[in-house]
Amino acid sequence: MMKKHHILTPLIGLICILLLQVGCSDPWDEHARDNEGLTNEPLLERLDQESEASEFMKLLRTSGVDEILDGNNAYTVFVPENSRMQAALAGLPDDPETRVNFVKNHIAVSTHRLNASADTVRLTMLSGKTLDFVNSEIDGAAFSKSNQAGADGMYHIITDVLTPRQSLWEYMNAHSDELQNAFILSLNEYNLYDTAVVEDPEDYYLNNEFLREVGDVRNENQHFTYFILKDEDFTAEVAQFLPYVNYRNHADSSYAIGQYEIVKDMLFKQAYSKDNLPAMLLSASNVSFPVDKSAISQSVRLSNGWVHVLDRSTLPVVNKLIDTYVQGEEPWGFSESVTASTFHRIRKDPYGEFFKDIMVQNHGVSSLQIVYRTPRMYSTTYDVYWRALNDVQTNVFQQQVGIFEFDTRPSEEDPDVEVRERIYVFPYTNVERNSYDEVYLGEFNLADYNRIVPVLQSAATTTAGNNTLVLDYLRFVPKQKTN
Incomplete structure (x- = not known):
């Protein structure tokens, strides 16, 4: 073995020298090419x-x-x-x-x-x-x-000129006679919700909710694909969706919100020409948008994306009715301070997927409440599920979920105290041991388009182990209206 090693050594060295001569060019030649x-x-x-x-x-x-x-x-x-x-x-x-x-x-x-x-x-x-x-x-x-x-x-x-193209914002302004664009532009002056930010003299359009929440289509450094409906189709889509955006029975506000709910799922933060459009797009609000190229009657290239004009609607109402999740480890508040007894955990399910949850244990409070809040939800009926993992106790315990209005009102007993009206309270439900399955809690009807406040409540006892609270998530599944 030693003799073979001595024979190979000079041969390997010769090969390396030859490779270096072939693979490495004169640095002065490289310099000359760089400065051609x-x-x-x-x-x-x-x-x-x-x-x-x-x-x-x-x-x-x-x-x-x-x-x-x-x-x-x-x-x-x-x-x-x-x-x-x-x-x-x-x-x-x-x-x-x-x-x-x-x-x-x-x-x-x-x-x-x-x-x-x-x-x-x-x-x-x-x-x-x-x-x-x-x-x-x-x-x-x-x-x-x-x-x-x-x-x-x-x-x-x-081989061609670089004619400046309109940005998507410039396109919308140039086509302000189209209802869909006109609505987006109207948000410069009209706020849908009472969430306007402080006016900024450097940015007049800061309070336009479409620009702020959906996509700032003025930005030349971002890419967008925007679908636009013809006036009659846009009007029909809004009318079809009105039952899901009933806002305090106020017709004008409901109609404005209905328009917003249509346009927010017509913008995508990637630029696709008609030929390159995928079969399905996902909007910023996680709505699946099926792409039907045969419905595109015109495509316009922009400096920051594409506009595709549709000659018919392609987004079914059912696609817009997406589930709302409330993550257990992200509470809005507690009925009492139980910091020392609150645990944010990382767990792994039987399929190898990691998840986070919350467990409040041995806290000594009867009917302890963990309070959550949701984004705005449609006015329809919801099926409600939870996943709650009871994996550290030997006993089964119970907890319940209540649904309350987001807006507070003066208490009838004490006008100085604000309360939330109850929408629905589900019965106490067992949290079985070592179950990773979702549990169906039931359904409730949300009459108004608004946020809600889900409340997770423990058993009415101070006994440790019996008043535990645990939650991975709540899932709210909206139902399609039948008429």
């Missing part, structure tokens, strides 16, 4: 010498944008070929602002070499728009000449 096209000439002078840049340079100078390229900062200019510039100029409005924005949409701060990888680089142009730079293309325009560098920047010749 680099001169000490200013970027503007280099562009003036580029024959395919002549049409773009005319507009650059007549628009006054050339003054930005003054050598004080580095820029990358994406120059459309002359033929594409001539075609674009024929349809470009003859007003200074439009032409300045057009030119600025071809210029990015700093230097950006050709990106031939599959990784998308998002470039912010001087126009304020953000363009995708990926796979030897920028915003879909290919490169016919690349990486031409001057002393203060770089330019590429591209």
Whole structure:
């Protein structure tokens, strides 16, 4: 074995030397390639010498944008070929602002070499728009000449113009005559709920609930897909959903909430062209949106996404009726302080899945309550389930769930004391030992679209082990109305 080792040693060394000679290139050659096209000439002078840049340079100078390229900062200019510039100029409005924005949409701060990888680089142009730079293309325009560098920047010749597109917010404003867009814009002035934040003079639209809660479609650095219904279909969808958003029997408020409940599930935070749309999308509120491409009558590409116009509704009401979960380990409060007896646990179910729960044990309080709150829930009937793991006691104990209104009212006995009206209280239910199964508690009807306050209550005893409370989650399953 030792003799074989001595024979192989020089052979391995020779192979390594050969590999190094083949695999490693001269660092000066690498340096030369990195600086290909680099001169000490200013970027503007280099562009003036580029024959395919002549049409773009005319507009650059007549628009006054050339003054930005003054050598004080580095820029990358994406120059459309002359033929594409001539075609674009024929349809470009003859007003200074439009032409300045057009030119600025071809210029990015700093230097950006050709990106031939599959990784998308998002470039912010001087126009304020953000363009995708990926796979030897920028915003879909290919490169016919690349990486031409001057002393203060770089330019590429591209095969198409980079006309500034509207953002989704600009699109909505430009199509404000459509009911769906008009409603979203109305939220600039009208608040659906009494949850408005403090007015910010820097952001007039801060209280628009669609922008704040669903997606800030003004943002050029995010991607969106937005489906829009024609007026008659939008009106029909709202009318169909009104029974689920009864708000204190107030018709105007209920109708406004109904509109919001429709539009909030028409926006998705990824950009999909019609060809690339998946069969199913998931909205920000976890509503499954089935995609029927045959229902799309028009698609509009935006600077931050896509708009798809639907010629019919594709989202069934039942899809919007999603379950509401209340996590046991996330209480809103307790009827009494029992911190020393409260345990937030991590458990593993028989399928190997970890979960968190809460257990309050040996606390010495009769009818102890853990109070929770939910997001706004639809006005319909709910089936209610819990999962509660009794795995550390040898006995079975009981607990119950009560459903109370979220809004408080003055007590009839003492007007200075506020109380919550009871909606429904389920009977005490056994928490069996070592059961990981959901337990069905029953159903209750929620007459008003609103939040609710579920309360988990222990047995009316101070005996340790008999007044334990434990909860992984409560699940509220909304039922579809039959008429």
